[in-house]
Amino acid sequence: MIEMYHVYMAYQRDANALEDINLKIEKGSFVLLTGPSGAGKSTLLKLITCQEKATKGQILVGGRNIVRIRHSSIPYLRRNTGIVFQDFKLLNKRTIIDNVSLPLEIIGKSRKEIKHKAWNVLKMVGLQHKIASYPLQLSGGEQQRVAIARALVNDPAILLADEPTGNLDKENSEYIMELLRRANTKGTTIMLATHDKNLIENYHYRVVGLEKGKIISNG
Amino acid sequence: MIEMYHVYMAYQRDANALEDINLKIEKGSFVLLTGPSGAGKSTLLKLITCQEKATKGQILVGGRNIVRIRHSSIPYLRRNTGIVFQDFKLLNKRTIIDNVSLPLEIIGKSRKEIKHKAWNVLKMVGLQHKIASYPLQLSGGEQQRVAIARALVNDPAILLADEPTGNLDKENSEYIMELLRRANTKGTTIMLATHDKNLIENYHYRVVGLEKGKIISNG
Amino acid sequence: MVFIKTSYFLNKALDNIRQNPFVNLIAIGVIAISFLIFSTFLMLFSNLNSLLALWEEEIQIELFLDDNLSGEKIDALQKKILSMANVKEIRYINKEEALSSFKKSIPGMDVLVKDLNNNPLPASFEIKLAESSKSFDMVKAAAKKLSTIDGVNDAVYGQEWVERFSTSLAIARLVGLIIGAFLLMATIFIVSNTIKLTVYTRKEELEITRLLGATDRFIRLPFFIEGILQGLAGSALSLAGLYLAYRIFIIKVSSSVQASLVTGTFQISFLSTPTITYVLFGGMALGLFGSFISLGRFLKV
Amino acid sequence: MVFIKTSYFLNKALDNIRQNPFVNLIAIGVIAISFLIFSTFLMLFSNLNSLLALWEEEIQIELFLDDNLSGEKIDALQKKILSMANVKEIRYINKEEALSSFKKSIPGMDVLVKDLNNNPLPASFEIKLAESSKSFDMVKAAAKKLSTIDGVNDAVYGQEWVERFSTSLAIARLVGLIIGAFLLMATIFIVSNTIKLTVYTRKEELEITRLLGATDRFIRLPFFIEGILQGLAGSALSLAGLYLAYRIFIIKVSSSVQASLVTGTFQISFLSTPTITYVLFGGMALGLFGSFISLGRFLKV
Ligand SMILES: Nc1ncnc2c1ncn2[C@@H]1O[C@H](COP(=O)(O)OP(=O)(O)OP(=O)(O)O)[C@@H](O)[C@H]1O
Ligand SMILES: Nc1ncnc2c1ncn2[C@@H]1O[C@H](COP(=O)(O)OP(=O)(O)OP(=O)(O)O)[C@@H](O)[C@H]1O
Ligand SMILES: [Mg+2]
Numbered sequence A, B: 001m002i003e004m005y006h007v008y009m010a011y012q013r014d015a016n017a018l019e020d021i022n023l024k025i026e027k028g029s030f031v032l033l034t035g036p037s038g039a040g041k042s043t044l045l046k047l048i049t050c051q052e053k054a055t056k057g058q059i060l061v062g063g064r065n066i067v068r069i070r071h072s073s074i075p076y077l078r079r080n081t082g083i084v085f086q087d088f089k090l091l092n093k094r095t096i097i098d099n100v101s102l103p104l105e106i107i108g109k110s111r112k113e114i115k116h117k118a119w120n121v122l123k124m125v126g127l128q129h130k131i132a133s134y135p136l137q138l139s140g141g142e143q144q145r146v147a148i149a150r151a152l153v154n155d156p157a158i159l160l161a162d163e164p165t166g167n168l169d170k171e172n173s174e175y176i177m178e179l180l181r182r183a184n185t186k187g188t189t190i191m192l193a194t195h196d197k198n199l200i201e202n203y204h205y206r207v208v209g210l211e212k213g214k215i216i217s218n219g
Numbered sequence C, D: 001m002v003f004i005k006t007s008y009f010l011n012k013a014l015d016n017i018r019q020n021p022f023v024n025l026i027a028i029g030v031i032a033i034s035f036l037i038f039s040t041f042l043m044l045f046s047n048l049n050s051l052l053a054l055w056e057e058e059i060q061i062e063l064f065l066d067d068n069l070s071g072e073k074i075d076a077l078q079k080k081i082l083s084m085a086n087v088k089e090i091r092y093i094n095k096e097e098a099l100s101s102f103k104k105s106i107p108g109m110d111v112l113v114k115d116l117n118n119n120p121l122p123a124s125f126e127i128k129l130a131e132s133s134k135s136f137d138m139v140k141a142a143a144k145k146l147s148t149i150d151g152v153n154d155a156v157y158g159q160e161w162v163e164r165f166s167t168s169l170a171i172a173r174l175v176g177l178i179i180g181a182f183l184l185m186a187t188i189f190i191v192s193n194t195i196k197l198t199v200y201t202r203k204e205e206l207e208i209t210r211l212l213g214a215t216d217r218f219i220r221l222p223f224f225i226e227g228i229l230q231g232l233a234g235s236a237l238s239l240a241g242l243y244l245a246y247r248i249f250i251i252k253v254s255s256s257v258q259a260s261l262v263t264g265t266f267q268i269s270f271l272s273t274p275t276i277t278y279v280l281f282g283g284m285a286l287g288l289f290g291s292f293i294s295l296g297r298f299l300k301v
């Protein structure tokens, strides 16, 4: 599903945020991406959705080389990808349900279907009583769950989750992991960036370790 | 240092975010505030800095009742309090060092002293090589460490840290906890909101447990 | 591609306005004021033009005739002059009329005239020129040409006043056009930049929406509609404000002074219906334009 | 309290401008354009006023005298009239001068005059009124009063033209003042709202700074200075633009038409130095005012 060949990425000329990344993520797999703060986890995920451009190397997503993708094709790439951003990126002027509805609106689903799906997914993350609230009226963990709900609402082929449990307590974390596991079972390829040692130890998923922009463990 | 008597807080009329909170935090103590997502941890911390107003009850900070504090006195209260916000609240248009300098600028320190102190505290959190970057050029964990540095730069009497390690890996978390411990040793009263079970288990600080706005454990 | 209804985007635009009342109110207010300046100018300018046209009416050439022309000759002359391209009206004044109006024109003149044994005043034609021929140069040329006609003794047209007046007219119109063009550009500048600022306040929202897979079109359309609505609201407000000012103020002032302004009746009038339509469409076009140039820079993610 | 240097806030303001080039450029641009409208108006209005004043110069009353007044009587009359409050200038025209100018004024008149056995034209005074007395009503009243003086036969002042002209003047000035007041308010509105938008884009920054313990004064001061700088930059730009337009355009046009506009020489002039100073200070005041009213709502945390 996702393949990277000799990928380099540098925000500034001299410092590589990623160096010679070679990675193959099979369709339907569940991969944890770990590494210390600043290792390059978020950067790697950003490359997959064209939020950032690789400086060198080739990246295939669903068989398609996205390194030289046209600006106008990027939206269609992203529609198959659910993203939980590390900083949530919720729209503060929209209610929770409107935030979660957005990916469905974008692909032009009917009003009824949107409402139905958005409500369901919010119920799944335990926020059905907050649908009319605005993001800034939620606690940090609640916002994070909205971000997860928004990423899942679309049944995406790929889910990129950047530290999705950083603001969640143990019970909520486990519950979210269970949700992701179910999505994975239904076919979604998942990459999850985390520092949470518990996640790594408790779930026996494939772990890719990054440090200073390089892959130091993979298996 | 911080005392709360029968404190209630409701964002909306019907739902209490905090209910009948009674709490006494001694000067120089180190308290962990835990509880599931949405329990009211952040709300409790916000009351202490007048970011939110209690609906009922009395709150003393440093012996002073802040429930009916004048708008113009709030800044002086906040100057004695370092805050690590759950969502960081960095100024994206300012460099890292300028962000960290801000609390010192506010109290009118000399340019030289500001530079010296800001640099020192950034070095402490391991970001001396990023001082000229802007927040959006940092990784999530790096931003969090900037937020911690900004809260500490002023040697505050009280430090309120809201989930300060949510985006940090184990090593960095431990290091930050060590920094906080040292600040605490030098006399800073610390309240730290967290879900991280490891923190609670590894450090033998007093733990206050919240759930649905009520204190369910205290000791 | 999935079919997306236009009503969706209209709703979206209305949502956006509701979600950002502060910036939208400011934008609409600024657009309204800019348009108020512009449409006030339009109104003043068109009224000035009508007024000047009325005054221009009064420019005329007096043609003094040789004495002793026969009636037929005079008729022939009158026909000939009237057939000239730029002559609109001609009136014959015989010697007796000339003398009697002369008597009235200067006090104490009757004393003078009483002593006369014959009427020394010539008969004359009063000639009004066509609208298009009332510039000073054309009046001058026409007078010169008329004075050379056989049987005409002299052509007089209040040289100094006509010259000054028609120059003033030309200047007023030129200055008016320049000011109009300038105000139009200023309005475009202010409106588009205000819209730019309102778009800028939603930079993040745009970026996030794009990160969720929205096409540029999906993001732009609501903004375009929003811009059009802002422009329409702003220009409509400006017209309403102008009309109000016109009713309660200008009419009051004008009624007290207009009587003395012109010989005929002159009524300060509001913008014409086509102009109103242009202003409204201009508002919408400008709103659209403003959104259009604002969005480019925020769709790069 | 710790002493904080003003230079700190000035630096902070400059930093803010540098950190937000996009919104600052827009704000300064919009301020410049608004002020350009206003100062263009000021320039046109002050020039129009000078021009009208020149034209007003020419309004005069002719006073026809009784025949057979003695030289002493005439001298006494002249002194008496000149001593009247609103009379500025007086010139005596004797019967001979009257006749010779009369001969020149209407063609074919010499024929008429040749036949006269005595000069029927009266001697007269040409009277110019003081600046402040040139409204139609005052001219009319003055003429009436003058005509009752013993030895005066009649007072004439080109009723129709004076009336129309002075009414036009009054209207032009009134309309000018109204437009000026309106443009001033529009400028204030546009500028303050633009600044509001720029402040709004920094809402979050303000809130965070306040959460870190900044006093309102600490937050406000840089914004006030920033507003003043924006206002200064905007108004200075507008003056520069106006001056440029004045040099390359107005002078060219005016030189080709001014000759014919007035009897004397009239030069379209740029804004006077005091006016320039007012505009610059106005810009700064408005920038300050804009920041002032914008900040309130964002300092509530
Ligand atoms: N926009 C940017 N401009 C410049 N440098 C950047 C930018 N974004 C990230 N970096 C740098 O690239 C490196 C990798 O960042 P990245 O966000 O990928 O780390 P991460 O592994 O996600 O860390 P964390 O666990 O703290 O989120 C860091 O050193 C960071 O400072
Ligand atoms: N501004 C607000 N308006 C309305 N409700 C709010 C607001 N802020 C918080 N709440 C609600 O109050 C409750 C407590 O929120 P709080 O942020 O204190 O939780 P928390 O313990 O910090 O949770 P987390 O661990 O997820 O950060 C939540 O249910 C939240 O939805
Ligand atoms: Mg990251």
Ligand SMILES: [Mg+2]
Binding pocket: A139, A140, A141, B041, B042, B043, B086, B162
């Ligand atoms: Mg919280």
